[in-house]
Amino acid sequence: MRFDYAPAPQPTDFVDLDASYGLFVGGEFVDPVDGRRFKSVSPSSEQVLAEVAEAGAEDVDRAVATARQAYDAVWSKLPGLERGKYLFRIARIIAERARELAVLESLDNGKPIRESRDVDIPLVAAHFFYYAGWADKLPHAGLGTHPRSLGVAGQVIPWNFPLLMLAWKVAPALACGNTVVLKPAETTSLTALRFAEICQQAELPPGVVNIVTGAGETGRTLVTHPGVNKVAFTGSTEVGRSIAQSVAGTDKKVTLELGGKAANVIFDDAPIDQAVEGIVNGIFFNQGHVCCAGSRLLVQESVYEDVLAGLKRRMGTLRVGDPLDKNTDIGAINSPQQLEKIRLMSEVGEAEGARRWSPACPLPERGYWFPPTVFTGVSQAHRIAREEIFGPVLSVLTFRTPDEAIEKANNTPYGLSAGVWTEKGSRIFWMAQRLRAGVVWANTFNRLDPASPFGGYRESGYGREGGRHGLTAYLRTGQEAGQ
Amino acid sequence: MTERLTVPKTHKLFIGGRFPRSESGRSFIVTDSKRRFLANAALASRKDARDAVVAARKAFPGWSGATAYNRGQVLYRVAELLEGRRRQFVDEVIAAEGLTSKHAQEVVGASIDRWISYAGWSDKIAQIDGAANPVSGPYFDFSVPEPTGVVAIVAPQKSALLGLVSVLAPVIVTGCTAVVLASESRPLPAVTLSEVLATSDVPAGVVNVLSGHTEEVAPWLAAHMDVNAVDLTGAPIQLAADLERSAAENLKRVLRPPVDGEPDWTGESDVDRIRFVLETKTVWHPIGI
Structure with missing residues (x-):
């Protein structure tokens, strides 16, 4: 038996896109220093959706310095409950703007709306909501009585679950008191930039989240930047290996979520x-x-x-x-x-x-x-x-x-x-x-x-994301924290 | 009447429960803290390092498959045997580290107690680090810690016994197996500890001990594709960076050397050393009728 389906298109007219996006640094969109941009193309129509800035070394420098400033001056001093309240706000705004985010994700990434609508975006909101609740409970996480934040986290994420991978990186980092510089994948920057707007809407203190768009070179600059205390990467085992090599001899904490062949x-x-x-x-x-x-x-x-x-x-x-x-x-x-x-x-x-x-x-x-x-x-x-x-x-x-x-x-x-x-x-x-x-x-x-730890053995990387275990990646714990 | 001629010990490697000389046939001179000759020790080669990894891998399924209670008892038994050889270890620590007799006795006592402390972790850590995860759906979802596999350890250079025990016990209590590169200039307490382990209930291959030059042997362990983690606590800082780079080839878990030098090891047992060699496995199953 064969069923025929009439087209059931999801309207897209309520998703407004700018022609061109800057980098999100210090709470606002700024032009890249050398003005370079690249196009974000919809893989289903091959249409150009928007132009996106390509961050160079100076831009990354500025983003890391801004994140450091926000860490020292604001975020590391904020009580856990207040940090949590910002994350709760973000979770709520994501839920309110869920359909818009799902449509944009499907446009930019090519995944079916059924999945972005029913899987990706609900999990994004849930992830922020989950880690929001941890922010004032870190001494109870079984990681020592006074776990301390690390500082500035440099985070590089892949194109397969653009906004969900952002949530997996940003939510625990902020809950633990770190500030972040995040680089989305070059083919899927748009929901990350939309997330930047959500940070503005939530009145997150400027500089706590910074987003530098670009390709592999931008990512390399970010993870090797001396001002970064923590590197979190999701992507191929090949790139993960080079990151592990590049942090050798530093005191950077690293988590890698790499390939698989399940x-x-x-x-x-x-x-x-x-x-x-x-x-x-x-x-x-x-x-x-x-x-x-x-x-x-x-x-x-x-x-x-x-x-x-x-x-x-x-x-x-x-x-x-x-x-x-x-x-x-x-x-x-x-x-x-x-x-x-x-x-x-x-x-x-x-x-x-x-x-x-x-x-x-x-x-x-x-x-x-x-x-x-x-x-x-x-x-x-x-x-x-x-x-x-x-x-x-x-x-x-x-x-x-x-x-x-x-x-x-x-x-x-x-x-x-x-x-x-x-x-x-x-x-x-x-x-x-x-x-x-x-x-x-x-x-x-x-x-x-969000409550379930995820991560690999062997060459699939190290560290876990999700659950209580996911906090470990963003905290100095036990004897490491001088206890 | 002539004084009795003593019988000096040949200090060998400890691989797979046996005591081979280095396959290279080489040895090196070990001196005491005043640079007087103590003994010749086996100078481990690349081949010895590889043999040790093979032995450790072979021992992994059995040791990691033992019950936590059993592993705890096996570690406790190591402490019992050490207690019986207290005086020998005191003498060796004095010779190796140049400590006073009183200080050496404290160090040996602390080394014995450390085995007991870590022995007790064997059936506790899963309850501390495991979890039932409240996922949003009809699934039972739980996480358990599991041993990562074969761990190569560059043992502390100064504290030849207490430092060694402090890095070794937390690794094997989890079910991991270990290849230990002993303190380069103070290897003898490690060799004697091997003899205790050989006659304890620790299965052959769970602990393998190499003596030799750190710069020669450690790189082979760090680059070995069947090693899952490296503890670089005893590696010189400059060498440690190179070892970490080699370890990246198969994404080994890496514990870097402490930035402010070797600690005095008098603190309590460190649960983070246990965590370093654990993986978290999460299992999902639907709930339904």
Whole structure:
């Protein structure tokens, strides 16, 4: 049976964009010193949404100095409850402007409005609300009786969840009494700049949050800046490694949330229909632009045929297209560069002998698109089973015994997340104990919550974001704090 | 009547529960605080460092899989055995560090007590650092601390016993396994501690001890792709920066040396040293009928 859907477009006319944006430093928008700007393009229409400033070394310098000033003069002296009240304000304004932010996120990033509206933005507001409540309770966080803030945090975030990653970085930093200089990804600056306006609206003291837009060079300048006390980065393992090298010999505190190649393990007693939904959500959520995506499917041999048939059937119902259509399941690939990388890795998969399958699905003519894709006949040696693709591409492997499942699941330098599907409770815990990953989803996948610590083992980085654990990244604790 | 000729000890490495000489066949002279000859110690090589990492990795599943109660008892037993060898350690600390007898006795006492203090953390830390997370949805969500894996430790250079115990015990109490590079100029208490560990209930490979030149061996440990974390407490500042850079290759967790020099280690046990080698694992499961 086939359902046809009439278009259900989300209106965008209430999202006003300026033609050009400056840097947000000291509570106002300022022009970059050398006047350089770049265009932010909508990946679904290839239309230019706005021009954004490219911060150079002098701009970063100024932002860090401003953050330091705000730290010394205002933010570090404010009682925790007052800091918290500013964060509560921000959380409330985000909730009030949720639809506007969701639309802008989908325009700029390419993700379906259903996801930005129902996942990203609610989580952003929740994250600020959660950490707001911590601001006056830090002595109770089990991190020493007088945990101290660090100073200025330099934060660099990726393009896959632009505003959510901002919230993960900014909320705990401010709650703990630090000031921040944040660099959004160059393809997705617009919601961060909208957040700057929200800081103004919330009357956050100037300089507490500074936003410098730009590309990799701006990020490098920020994390290596001697005035930065704390570096927080979410992005590729490659860049994370160079950041870890660049802070060697300094006293900067670092947290890194990097790549992943999560195994999603399906046992023969799993509820197959639910598991198929979990597989689809695990790899096709946000076009697979997810560091914790379940990109390696491990299926027990006895149910392989059933699972694969169910998966293909379900993939055939996924709707790829306009991110602003409320029926869309899979939106646009964020950039031509990323699209090229996904294409390349898929070609490598075929060249190495894996079998490629995608449902017949029409793709729009303009914009950057990639159909949901599954590879079968994949071996552990294949590059598509080892390297992060960061797109809607799933590799399927099989196993016979639980031991073999663990062996294969852990056979990766990464360790961010993993999934396990089985109706047997003891087996869930057995698996959860042995999977070397920071997050294990059992009979679910890709769940996120501000109260839940998130972060990786091994080359997926270090430190946790979310929950009480997320405070550690932004505080000097215990003997470190001179207690 | 002639005076009895004493039998000097050969100081060897401790790898995988065995006491090999360095595969390189090399040794170096260890002197006391007044630069008088004490002994020849094995001069560990790159190969020895790699062998030690292999032994530590092999021991990890068993040790990390033991119950917390069991690990606590094993560490407590180390303290019991040390107590029995108190006088030997006092003599060695006097020789290595040039302390007065009284001071050395305090240091050895503190070293024994430190094992006991950390032993008690084994089944406490998960309750301090774990959590049930109140997520917004029908899910049971909890976080537990887990050992990160193989930890390479550059032991403190000055405090050859108390400093060593203060960095080693918090690592292995978690279920991590360790490769320790002993104090370069004062390695003998570490060698004797190995002999205690070998006859204790600590499984082979959980602690591996190398003696040798810090600048020669530490870089191999810091760059080793099967090491998960490095504690650089005993590394000279300049070397520490290089080691941290090497450690970035596989994103090792790095504990930098203290900026104001080696502490006197007389403080209490430090829970942050335990946290340094822990990962937080968060598990989600739906709630439903």
